[in-house]
Amino acid sequence: MISHLSLTKVETISPSISLQNDCNGFEFIIIEHEKLSAALTLHGAHLIHFQKKQEPAIIWLSKTAIFDSKKAIRGGVPVCWPWFGPADSHLGENLPAHGIARTSKWDLINTQESSDGVVIELQLKSTEASLKIWPHDFELTLVITLNNECKLALTTENKGNKPFTYGGALHTYLNISSPESVNITGLNQQFTNSLNNKCPEIGDTTLLIDKAIDSIYKKSNVDIHLKDAQFQRDLTICNTGNNAEVLWSPWIEGAEAFADMPDNGYQTMFCIESAITGLAGQQVANGEKHTLTTLIK
Numbered sequence: 277m278i279s280h281l282s283l284t285k286v287e288t289i290s291p292s293i294s295l296q297n298d299c300n301g302f303e304f305i306i307i308e309h310e311k312l313s314a315a316l317t318l319h320g321a322h323l324i325h326f327q328k329k330q331e332p333a334i335i336w337l338s339k340t341a342i343f344d345s346k347k348a349i350r351g352g353v354p355v356c357w358p359w360f361g362p363a364d365s366h367l368g369e370n371l372p373a374h375g376i377a378r379t380s381k382w383d384l385i386n387t388q389e390s391s392d393g394v395v396i397e398l399q400l401k402s403t404e405a406s407l408k409i410w411p412h413d414f415e416l417t418l419v420i421t422l423n424n425e426c427k428l429a430l431t432t433e434n435k436g437n438k439p440f441t442y443g444g445a446l447h448t449y450l451n452i453s454s455p456e457s458v459n460i461t462g463l464n465q466q467f468t469n470s471l472n473n474k475c476p477e478i479g480d481t482t483l484l485i486d487k488a489i490d491s492i493y494k495k496s497n498v499d500i501h502l503k504d505a506q507f508q509r510d511l512t513i514c515n516t517g518n519n520a521e522v523l524w525s526p527w528i529e530g531a532e533a534f535a536d537m538p539d540n541g542y543q544t545m546f547c548i549e550s551a552i553t554g555l556a557g558q559q560v561a562n563g564e565k566h567t568l569t570t571l572i573k
């Protein structure tokens with residue numbers, strides 16, 4: 277799903293891991309391992325591709341995704357932090373949806389590889405600029421573990437002298453064969469429907485993708501399954517540290533409205549997000565840490 281990107285190798289980090297740039301100098305970490313291929317960008321610490329050998333890709337990327345330092349990449353696993361959705365008005369006006377992390381430049385701080393797979397560790401620290409938007413000192417660490425499974429662990433450390441509360445999501449875009457081939461089970465039955473004034477609703481035990489979906493489910497206490505008959509696979513999604521799962525398909529109208537998604541893009545993607553939503557958010561005391569994870573297997 278990234279073969280259309282024309283990249284140039286800049287540095288070999290280890291046998292399976294290299295740093296590569298596009299023609300604009302946009303930086304990618306490319307993983308070509310005997311068991312998997314993957315890619316991420318330092319911009320946003322954004323996993324944009326994960327595919328096990330001889331299988332369809334698990335992570336979806338828009339073929340018309342835009343790679344520049346000002347915009348969030350359409351697809352992959354956007355790191356939404358320190359808020360989910362629109363910023364609370366008390367933070368100010370014209371702030372980016374889903375926070376500042378996914379449009380910030382992260383540092384690559386460690387990589388490991390073995391015959392099973394790779395581990396990539398990235399970090400983002402508060403700056404004078406971030407303090408003007410979100411007045412807290414923080415250190416964010418994202419550990420991406422890719423082997424027979426795909427795990428992302430986002431740790432928030434409060435480096436300040438008072439507690440803070442954050443929200444966010446690991447906003448995973450999953451690759452699907454077609455909406456009609458897929459069903460989702462394991463969701464909590466309580467959700468709010470963002471397409472119907474955030475009204476509380478009770479869901480069915482099995483969700484089909486046959487229309488626009490934008491729902492915030494109360495956290496599930498069991499594994500979530502995305503069964504794809506055409507791909508002949510059953511993806512299991514396990515989340516921790518979250519208070520919700522957000523499910524999203526822009527469907528026909530939504531895809532047509534996005535400049536960075538093909539009009540038919542909705543037919544091959546579906547988002548199941550490990551999220552911290554709502555005014556309560558997640559409190560982190562000064563000097564403490566909190567970790568949000570999603571595991572896809």
Ligand code: TA6
Pocket residue numbers: 348361373374447470490522523524547549
């Ligand atoms: O996770 C669902 C959602 O909040 C939708 O409401 C939609 O806005 C989607 O995220 C994509 O947001 P983005 O800012 O990446 O276009």
